Amino acid sequence: MPLASPVRVLSLFLCLTLFAQSDTYHEQYRPAYHFSPKNNWTNDPNGLVYFNGIYHLFFQYNPMGDLWGHMSWGHATSKDLVHWQQEPVALQEENGVMIFTGSAVVDARNTSGFCSGKAGCLVAVYTGHTPKTIDKPALQTQNLAYSNDDGRTWTKYARNPVLDLHMSDFRDPKVFWSNAARQWIMVVSLPDDHKAQFYGSPDLKSWSQLGSFGPEGAAEGQWECPDLIELPLDRKGKETRWVLKIGLNPGGIQGGSGEQYFIGRFDGKRFINDNKPSLTLWTDYGKDCYCALTFNNMPPGQPHTMMGWMDNWQYASQLPTHPWRGQMTVPRAVSLKKFPEGIRLVQQPIPGLERLRERHFTMKNLREASGQSLEILSAIKIGGATEVGWKVLAEDGTFTAIGYDVRAGQLLVDRTHSGDVSFSEKFPARMYAPFKPGSRLRLHILIDRSSVEVFAGDGQVAMTNLVFPRKDASKVEFYASGGKPGPVTADIWTLKSIW
Numbered sequence: 001m002p003l004a005s006p007v008r009v010l011s012l013f014l015c016l017t018l019f020a021q022s023d024t025y026h027e028q029y030r031p032a033y034h035f036s037p038k039n040n041w042t043n044d045p046n047g048l049v050y051f052n053g054i055y056h057l058f059f060q061y062n063p064m065g066d067l068w069g070h071m072s073w074g075h076a077t078s079k080d081l082v083h084w085q086q087e088p089v090a091l092q093e094e095n096g097v098m099i100f101t102g103s104a105v106v107d108a109r110n111t112s113g114f115c116s117g118k119a120g121c122l123v124a125v126y127t128g129h130t131p132k133t134i135d136k137p138a139l140q141t142q143n144l145a146y147s148n149d150d151g152r153t154w155t156k157y158a159r160n161p162v163l164d165l166h167m168s169d170f171r172d173p174k175v176f177w178s179n180a181a182r183q184w185i186m187v188v189s190l191p192d193d194h195k196a197q198f199y200g201s202p203d204l205k206s207w208s209q210l211g212s213f214g215p216e217g218a219a220e221g222q223w224e225c226p227d228l229i230e231l232p233l234d235r236k237g238k239e240t241r242w243v244l245k246i247g248l249n250p251g252g253i254q255g256g257s258g259e260q261y262f263i264g265r266f267d268g269k270r271f272i273n274d275n276k277p278s279l280t281l282w283t284d285y286g287k288d289c290y291c292a293l294t295f296n297n298m299p300p301g302q303p304h305t306m307m308g309w310m311d312n313w314q315y316a317s318q319l320p321t322h323p324w325r326g327q328m329t330v331p332r333a334v335s336l337k338k339f340p341e342g343i344r345l346v347q348q349p350i351p352g353l354e355r356l357r358e359r360h361f362t363m364k365n366l367r368e369a370s371g372q373s374l375e376i377l378s379a380i381k382i383g384g385a386t387e388v389g390w391k392v393l394a395e396d397g398t399f400t401a402i403g404y405d406v407r408a409g410q411l412l413v414d415r416t417h418s419g420d421v422s423f424s425e426k427f428p429a430r431m432y433a434p435f436k437p438g439s440r441l442r443l444h445i446l447i448d449r450s451s452v453e454v455f456a457g458d459g460q461v462a463m464t465n466l467v468f469p470r471k472d473a474s475k476v477e478f479y480a481s482g483g484k485p486g487p488v489t490a491d492i493w494t495l496k497s498i499w
C-alpha cells in the first residue's frame with residue numbers, strides 16, 4: 001500500500017475536524033437557539049452582565065465531565081443575547097475550592113481598586129465551596145475575582161474570602177450597585193434557615209450586614225440563588241416595585257427544584273413584602289426553570305432580562321443527552337403588571353429572538369407546519385370546548401400538549417407522551433397552572449428540540465419544560481375536546497439555529 005502523503009493526511013485531518021465541528025450542536029436533543037455548552041455538565045447561570053458591548057453568560061460548569069463536580073465558571077459571550085459563543089473556562093476550581101454560583105458587576109468607578117482601565121472592570125462575586133472531609137464540615141464563603149480584559153482572564157482576589165460566617169451552607173451572592181443606598185448591595189442565601197440576607201459594601205471587599213428576609217412563602221427544602229431587582233410597574237410611568245426571587249430545592253410547585261418570588265419594597269437595608277407572608281407566587285409553573293438570574297448593567301432602553309437553568313435537580317444527572325448535559329432558558333424580558341388579583345411578574349422571550357424566524361405558517365397551511373425548533377403565537381376562542389390547545393413535537397401518538405382545561409380553570413402542559421420519559425420516574429408529568437384567559441387564550445410557545453417554553457396571556461404564567469421527543473417528531477396540531485372551539489389564529493415560524 002502506498003504511504004499516505006503529508007498533504008493527504010492533512011486534508012483528511014481537516015475534513016474530519018470540519019465534520020466534527022459541524023456535527024456538534026446537531027446531535028439529537030441539542031437545542032438550536034438555547035445556550036448549552038459544547039461538552040460536559042452545566043447548571044445555574046452565573047454572573048450575567050453586560051459590559052463594553054458584550055453580554056456575558058457564566059455558568060456552573062464541570063470542565064471534566066457530564067455530571068456535577070469540579071464546579072467552575074464556564075463562559076459564553078454574545079453581542080445580541082441571541083447568538084452565543086463559548087469561551088474558555090473563566091474561573092477554575094483551585095486547591096479543592098469549587099466556584100459555586102454568584103454574580104458579576106461592572107465596577108465603573110473602581111471602588112474595589114482592581115481596575116486598571118478608565119471604563120472600570122468586571123468583578124465576580126462567587127461562593128467558594130470547600131467540601132467536607134472526615135474531620136471538617138463543608139465551608140461556603142463569599143469571594144471575589146476580577147478581570148481587566150473584558151472577562152477573558154480572571155484573577156482571584158488575594159485576600160479571599162470577603163465574607164465568612166463559618167457555615168456549611170451560605171451561598172449564591174447576587175450583587176448590584178444601589179444609587180439610593182450609595183453602596184453595593186449583596187443578597188445571599190442561608191439555605192437551611194430559609195433566609196435571604198442583605199449586606200452592604202463601599203468597595204466590594206468589606207461587607208456589613210443590613211437586614212434579612214424569611215422564612216415566608218414556600219419555605220421547604222433549601223433556599224438558593226436569590227435575586228433582588230427593582231422593576232417598572234406596567235412599563236410606563238416611574239412607579240416601581242422590588243422583586244425578591246428565591247429558588248427552593250426541593251419544594252418547587254411541580255416537585256423537585258422550583259422558584260418563587262416576593263413583591264415589595266427594598267429600603268436599602270430590608271426587603272418588606274407587600275403581600276401576606278403566606279402567599280406563594282411562582283416564577284414558573286413547569287418543572288424545568290431554576291436559579292434564574294437577571295443581567296446586571298443592561299444597556300439603557302433594554303428591558304430587564306432574566307435567564308434560568310432549564311432543568312430540575314430531580315433528574316438533571318439522568319438526562320439522555322450527549323456529550324453535554326444542561327441548558328439555559330431563552331433570555332426573558334421581565335417587568336411587573338397590575339392584575340385584579342394583585343401585581344405579578346410578567347415574562348416574555350426577548351424581542352431579539354424574532355430575528356431567528358424563517359418559514360411562516362398560519363391556520364391556512366397548518367398541515368405544512370413542522371419542525372423541532374419553532375415559535376407559535378396563537379389566540380384561541382375557547383367556545384364550547386372543555387379543553388383546547390396545541391400538540392407539538394408530535395409523531396405517531398407521541399406529543400407534548402400545551403392546552404387549557406376549561407373546567408379546572410388551568411393552563412396545562414402534558415409531557416407524559418413526549419418521547420423518552422423513561423430515564424427517571426420523576427420526569428413524565430401533566431402540569432397545571434392557574435390562569436384566567438379572558439376573551440381569548442393567548443399563547444406564546446417556544447419549542448427547541450428538547451424543550452417547550454410557554455408564556456400565557458401577557459406572560460403572567462410561564463411554564464418551562466424539557467422533553468426528549470423521537471427524532472422524527474416534528475408535527476404541530478391544534479386540538480379541542482368536549483365541544484366546538486371558537487375561531488383560532490396562529491402564526492408559526494421555524495427558527496434558525498444560532499450555531
Ligand code: FRU
Pocket residue numbers: 043044060071100101127171172224225290291
Ligand atoms: C443551585 C446550586 C447553588 C450552588 C450551585 C452549585 O442549583 O445548588 O445553590 O451554588 O448549584 O453547583
